[in-house]
Amino acid sequence: MDGPHAVGYARSARGRVGAIARYTALVVAALLFLLPFYLLVRNGLGSDAEITAPDWTFFPTTLHWGNIGELFADPSVPMAHSLLNSGLVSVVQTIGQVALSSMAGYGLARIPFRYSNGVLAAIVATLMIPAAVTFVPTFVVVSSLGWVSTLRGLIVPGLFSGFTAFLFRQYFLSFPKELEEAARVDGLGHWGAYWRIVVPNSTGFIAAIGVITFLGSWNAFLWPLVIGQDSSSWTVQVALSSFMTAQTINLHELFVAAAVSILPLLLVFVFLQRYLVQGVAESGIKG
Amino acid sequence: MTSRDVADRDTVHGSARDRRRARRHGRQRTWPAFWVFVGPFLAGLILFTFVPIVWSAVLSFFDAHNTVTPTRFVGLANYVDMLTNSDFLASLGTFSVFAVFIVPTTVAISLGLALLVHRLRFARAFFRSVFFLPAACSYVVAALIWKLSIFNGVRFGLANTVLGLFGIDQVPWLSSASPPWYWVALVTLRLWLQVGFYMVLFLAGLQRIPGELYEAAYVDGAKPGWQVFRYITLPQLRATTVAVVLLNLIAAYQAFDEFYNLMSSARGYPPFARPPLVYLYFTALGQGQDFGHGSAGAVILALLIGIVTVLQGKLFGFGRRD
Numbered sequence: 001m002d003g004p005h006a007v008g009y010a011r012s013a014r015g016r017v018g019a020i021a022r023y024t025a026l027v028v029a030a031l032l033f034l035l036p037f038y039l040l041v042r043n044g045l046g047s048d049a050e051i052t053a054p055d056w057t058f059f060p061t062t063l064h065w066g067n068i069g070e071l072f073a074d075p076s077v078p079m080a081h082s083l084l085n086s087g088l089v090s091v092v093q094t095i096g097q098v099a100l101s102s103m104a105g106y107g108l109a110r111i112p113f114r115y116s117n118g119v120l121a122a123i124v125a126t127l128m129i130p131a132a133v134t135f136v137p138t139f140v141v142v143s144s145l146g147w148v149s150t151l152r153g154l155i156v157p158g159l160f161s162g163f164t165a166f167l168f169r170q171y172f173l174s175f176p177k178e179l180e181e182a183a184r185v186d187g188l189g190h191w192g193a194y195w196r197i198v199v200p201n202s203t204g205f206i207a208a209i210g211v212i213t214f215l216g217s218w219n220a221f222l223w224p225l226v227i228g229q230d231s232s233s234w235t236v237q238v239a240l241s242s243f244m245t246a247q248t249i250n251l252h253e254l255f256v257a258a259a260v261s262i263l264p265l266l267l268v269f270v271f272l273q274r275y276l277v278q279g280v281a282e283s284g285i286k287g
Numbered sequence: 288m289t290s291r292d293v294a295d296r297d298t299v300h301g302s303a304r305d306r307r308r309a310r311r312h313g314r315q316r317t318w319p320a321f322w323v324f325v326g327p328f329l330a331g332l333i334l335f336t337f338v339p340i341v342w343s344a345v346l347s348f349f350d351a352h353n354t355v356t357p358t359r360f361v362g363l364a365n366y367v368d369m370l371t372n373s374d375f376l377a378s379l380g381t382f383s384v385f386a387v388f389i390v391p392t393t394v395a396i397s398l399g400l401a402l403l404v405h406r407l408r409f410a411r412a413f414f415r416s417v418f419f420l421p422a423a424c425s426y427v428v429a430a431l432i433w434k435l436s437i438f439n440g441v442r443f444g445l446a447n448t449v450l451g452l453f454g455i456d457q458v459p460w461l462s463s464a465s466p467p468w469y470w471v472a473l474v475t476l477r478l479w480l481q482v483g484f485y486m487v488l489f490l491a492g493l494q495r496i497p498g499e500l501y502e503a504a505y506v507d508g509a510k511p512g513w514q515v516f517r518y519i520t521l522p523q524l525r526a527t528t529v530a531v532v533l534l535n536l537i538a539a540y541q542a543f544d545e546f547y548n549l550m551s552s553a554r555g556y557p558p559f560a561r562p563p564l565v566y567l568y569f570t571a572l573g574q575g576q577d578f579g580h581g582s583a584g585a586v587i588l589a590l591l592i593g594i595v596t597v598l599q600g601k602l603f604g605f606g607r608r609d
Contacts, residue, residue, distance in 0.1 A: 022403055022406075022407075025403060026403055026404070026407075026414050029400065029403075029418070030414060030417045030418070033417055033418055033420065033421060033479065033483075034417060034420075035437075036421070036424075036429065036432045036433075036437070036479065037420070039432050039436045039437065039445065040428075040432060043435075043436060051436075051443065052441075052443045053443065054442055054443065056443075056445075056448050100327055100328040100331065101328060103324045103325070103327070103328065104324060104325045104327075104328035104329065106324055107320070107321050107323075107324025107325040108325060111317050111320050111321045111324060112317050112321075113317060113318055113321040114318075116321065119325060119329065122329075122332075122337075123329075123332065126332065126336050126337075127596075128592075128593045128596045128597070129340070129589045129592065129593060130537060130540075130541055130592060132541040132543065132564060133541065133564070133585055133588045133589045133592060134336065134339055134340065134343075134585065134589070135564075135567075135568075135585075136343065136567060136571040136572070136578070136581045136582060136584075136585045137339030137340055137342060137343030137346075137582065137585060138335060138336075138339045139571070139572065140339060140342055140343060140346065140355045140578060140582075141334070141335065141338055141339045141342060142335075143355065144355055156331075156335070157335040159331055160328060160331035160332045160335055160336065162332060162336070165328055165332075189320070190317075190320045190323075190324070191320075191323070194324070215422075215423065218425070219424075219425035219426070219427075221425065221426060221427055221543070221544040221547075221548075222543050222544065222564070222568075225547075226568075226572060237425050237427045240427050240428065240431060241427050241430075241547070241548050244427075244430075244431055244434070244435070244548060245548075245551050245552060245553060246553060251435065254431065254435065255431070255432075255435075255436075258428045258431050258432070261425070261428060262423065262424055262425070262428055265423040265424070266423060268423070269416075269420065269423045273416065273419075276419075276422075277415075277419070277487055280422075280484060280487045280488065281487060281488065281491040
């Protein structure tokens with residue numbers, strides 16, 4: 001991935017010194033960036049005595065894998081249930097948001113309709129107002145529907161993102177028309193062209209948007225906090241936050257809970273990082 | 288696919304007259320398909336975005352304590368209250384301080400990391416992954432690590448352990464209003480979490496710079512290093528930098544998660560360090576459930592950010608591509 005500009009500069013002695021300096025700086029920065037993950041593992045698999053010892057212990061002398069079992073067995077901590085809620089919310093929101101937005105984006109990009117520009121303008125107008133600022137208004141509507149502390153209340157308002165629909169529209173505008181026209185000649189309608197031609201040929205883009213939506217959904221905090229008013233509807237983020245402020249559970253349990261909560265995303269990160277990077281570059285920011 | 292294509296295909300075997308009629312009506316006949324695709328999304332967007340905004344605008348003119356169907360109209364009183372409320376104004380001040388800390392540091396560090404990573408021949412993907420990895424972490428988890436391990440105010444906190452090596456006394460990082468050490472925790476936390484994300488944007492920007500520019504600069508005798516960076520790389524990254532600053536500013540405006548989790552304790556949230564959304568959260572959803580003032584606050588905040596977004600569109604053209 002070297003740019004051509006590296007040619008001519010990098011071969012000199014000066015370039016070698018520069019390379020050594022650059023790698024040194026990078027290694028130091030990398031260690032700093034990994035430090036919080038180290039703390040998560042050190043504290044999560046340590047004992048409280050080790051964590052709070054006056055002299056810093058670099059790593060627990062024995063790894064307390066039992067901390068994980070202790071966490072899930074603790075009746076005062078609804079960890080398993082919160083993870084289940086988070087999983088449900090993120091999976092349904094990701095699939096739902098991608099399906100709804102990609103259909104809307106396709107309709108706006110490809111199906112002629114007299115008021116299509118008006119509909120697009122209404123969607124673009126919502127991009128001006130970030131979702132977080134509207135949490136009070138949205139709470140007013142969702143509580144009138146009686147959806148407080150329900151999975152519906154957690155999931156449904158997050159299914160409709162003007163931003164994602166707009167991104168899909170932009171993407172479909174650049175989708176090669178010839179492919180669709182071939183499908184039309186073969187007698188497929190709009191639905192057939194979308195489902196059999198456009199979607200199978202857009203899996204990279206869909207994966208990029210899907211991965212970044214999943215990430216945002218799993219890590220979301222403000223809306224789940226507002227809507228999850230009893231512990232049966234907590235997501236894992238709300239659960240962690242509540243354990244932290246109430247401080248009813250001990251330190252090693254708290255850290256092992258945090259470590260468990262990031263495992264699904266670490267898996268996504270390891271196996272789908274390509275799509276994540278593409279999604280970030282594609283969308284700038286999500287949410 | 289135009290409406291004409293649709294009409295033509297449907298009437299391949301029809302007469303010329305049929306075809307003309309179909310052509311005339313073709314525009315109308317695509318509306319069912321349009322609504323099948325766009326309808327479900329639009330219905331949801333109306334119910335969960337437009338209705339709330341309108342409802343909230345209405346509520347902002349009413350006295351709405353503990354109710355969302357109020358009857359006492361108060362005119363602009365809620366707005367006047369909010370704009371003269373020292374806590375609300377303080378929350379805008381807190382945001383400003385946060386932005387002053389976070390925006391320049393984020394731009395400098397993410398650009399620096401992108402420049403370091405961009406020209407690597409070896410282990411490029413490794414370093415990029417390491418810097419990007421925190422983006423997978425939630426603000427809640429990061430706040431947990433920052434609050435209970437790194438910036439724990441007691442002796443076993445990492446920062447205090449390190450300071451102890453230099454003989455410096457323990458610092459109560461999060462619990463004291465003056466000196467406001469809590470900014471160190473708040474700013475480093477957000478930097479750690481988001482710098483890799485903006486680095487990816489800068490890397491994409493760097494990859495779009497044509498190599499010929501650097502070759503030309505080399506031929507013209509520009510000194511490698513500062514000169515090339517100042518006169519080639521930096522101007523070429525202008526659009527990316529503007530995007531990073533604005534995204535960063537809008538994200539900082541909406542900061543909630545790390546403030547809420549770092550600052551609150553079993554005794555509640557302290558009276559200081561409340562950015563706009565934290566203030567709004569406690570006004571509208573705290574004990575009082577004051578939806579009138581909460582809605583007025585939301586409208587003011589939305590207008591402020593709307594103005595910034597429109598200005599951005601006017602100044603830099605709509606769209607986020609370079």
